[in-house]
Amino acid sequence: MTAIKNIAKNIGAIALSIIVLVIGSLAQGATELLFSNYYLHLIIPAIVRIALTVFLGWIVSSKILKIDAKELGLKIKKIDVKRVLISVALPVLVLVFYACILQGKAYVAKPGEFWKSLVTALFGVGITAGICEELIFRGMIFRYMKKTLGTKAAVIIPALLFACTHIMNMETFNLADLILLILAGSSVAVMFALFALESDSIYPGAFAHTLWNTLIIGGLFGIGEIVNGLSNDSYIVIPINSTSKLLTGGNFGVEAALPAIVGYILAALLTAFFYKRRNKESITNLRY
Numbered sequence: 039m040t041a042i043k044n045i046a047k048n049i050g051a052i053a054l055s056i057i058v059l060v061i062g063s064l065a066q067g068a069t070e071l072l073f074s075n076y077y078l079h080l081i082i083p084a085i086v087r088i089a090l091t092v093f094l095g096w097i098v099s100s101k102i103l104k105i106d107a108k109e110l111g112l113k114i115k116k117i118d119v120k121r122v123l124i125s126v127a128l129p130v131l132v133l134v135f136y137a138c139i140l141q142g143k144a145y146v147a148k149p150g151e152f153w154k155s156l157v158t159a160l161f162g163v164g165i166t167a168g169i170c171e172e173l174i175f176r177g178m179i180f181r182y183m184k185k186t187l188g189t190k191a192a193v194i195i196p197a198l199l200f201a202c203t204h205i206m207n208m209e210t211f212n213l214a215d216l217i218l219l220i221l222a223g224s225s226v227a228v229m230f231a232l233f234a235l236e237s238d239s240i241y242p243g244a245f246a247h248t249l250w251n252t253l254i255i256g257g258l259f260g261i262g263e264i265v266n267g268l269s270n271d272s273y274i275v276i277p278i279n280s281t282s283k284l285l286t287g288g289n290f291g292v293e294a295a296l297p298a299i300v301g302y303i304l305a306a307l308l309t310a311f312f313y314k315r316r317n318k319e320s321i322t323n324l325r326y
Contacts, residue, residue: 044186052199054098055178062091062170077157084161091170095178103182110177111240118242121233124308125246128301129253133276135297136261140285142277147260155273159256160248163266168248169240175200175227176234176243189235197227207267208289215288222287222294225302232306236313255293264291 066087073079096112099105107113136142148155175196183192201223208215233243252258255265260272267290278286287295 048183048186051103051182052179054102055095055174058091058094058098058178059170059174061094062087065090066166076154080157080161084166087166088169092173095173099178099181103178105178105181105185108238109181110173111181111234111238112173112177113239114241115237115239118237120312121237121242121309122245124305125242125249128246128305129250132254132292132298132301133259133261136276136278136292140279142261142279144274144276146273147271147275148273151273155257159252159258163256164248164252167251168244168246171200172230172234172240172244172247176230177240180231180234193228193231193235197224197231200224200227204267204290209267211289214283215290215294218283218288218294218299219290222290222299222302225299225306226293229302229306229309232309232313236309236316255291261292262286264289266291266293 066083069083069086070079073082092112096107096110099110100107137144179196179199180192183195187195198220201220204219204223205211205216208219211219230243230247233246234240236242254261257272259274259276260270261276262278263270264286265272278292280286284296285292287293287298292298
């Protein structure tokens with residue numbers, strides 16, 4: 039009965055967390071109706087979504103899930119240069135791989151729209167998803183499961199959930215596309231979870247998530263014909279000189295392709311190494 043009760047509580051925590059995420063998204067959509075100016079239409083609703091999601095997430099966590107702001111990862115900590123370098127290297131190396139190694143000839147598809155594309159990338163899917171999704175998945179859900187089910191379950195279960203939530207982005211898919219998406223979504227979610235575990239904060243993951251979304255799927259750069267499950271409509275387009283799903287990511291795009299998956303896994307392994315080394319040093323210091 040105790041195990042069943044524990045599982046039920048975790049399902050409830052997931053449901054509450056997703057509700058917070060949905061409310062923030064709905065508030066963003068409602069606020070967009072108030073502005074006709076293109077930039078205000080993007081920026082103000084994004085700020086509203088982030089503020090409301092953080093506020094509701096903090097209320098639900100502290101009052102219902104019994105997770106305080108520090109445990110949730112809302113406390114700002116010292117910037118770790120290693121995590122920043124990993125966060126920057128991941129999207130940059132993916133762009134370099136397709137533009138230089140595969141020799142996809144990049145071209146400007148929307149001349150004169152750089153600033154518009156940059157603002158769209160940053161406020162459309164960059165900081166909103168970066169902060170809100172990290173708070174929900176690597177803050178509320180991860181921290182609650184870590185307390186009740188242990189670290190391994192807290193890393194694996196939300197990772198699978200995170201991957202599954204991205205299926206709705208795909209207009210069409212087959213089994214191969216689905217497998218790639220689940221593998222990629224789970225890998226990147228494990229990477230973000232290890233960022234949260236190693237730093238005791240949501241901010242390193244939020245930074246990495248924001249940077250990835252801004253550069254890879256936000257509309258500033260676009261690799262291949264499909265980006266995040268939709269037709270590529272980016273400022274700079276990098277064609278993929280291959281029809282292999284391992285390189286195109288199928289009907290989801292390069293986020294689910296092998297180069298990106300390898301990047302997620304390498305970043306996760308590096309972070310796990312830093313985490314283990316830090317813990318080992320802490321134990322050694324306690325002994326002496």
